[in-house]
Amino acid sequence: MEDIDIINDITTKIDIEILVNAFYEKVKKDQQISHFFKHVNWKTHMPIMYVFWENVLFYTGSYVGNPMLLHKELHTHMPLSKKDFDQWIHLFHETINENYEGKMAEAMKERANNISIIMQTKILD
């Protein structure tokens, strides 16, 4: 029998957790941006990221936080550049493309792009 790989769209919280986990595996190994994450407490950060993306995609209303301020503060002691944001986006898109396909997968990439652009205008300009 032929082996058929079915790639599904993002539909559940578990899908988001799979994506966030796979994304950070890439981030941790990345030459360009891994150093920004050296001091991150993964036990507390991962659940925040799950909730953040669930809120962005499924409008759960469960994320409380201020990513813009957090990255602005990060930038003051570890300067971020456009190249860093481009690499973050590249890894994020790559992770989605490797695991999911469909309307939600496209929406997640688009939302990430938009948030990244807003972040850059608030932080880098």
Ligand code: HEM
């Ligand atoms: C060069 C690009 C980026 C770098 C180096 C970066 C790095 C970081 C770091 C170090 C943290 C703090 C983790 C902690 O200790 O709690 C963080 C938090 C976070 N990042 Fe980024 N980030 C980048 C871009 C983005 C983008 C484009 C998004 C969204 C599309 C994003 C979403 C978040 C969120 C939601 C948090 C958690 C905020 C909270 O704690 O409430 N980041 N990021």
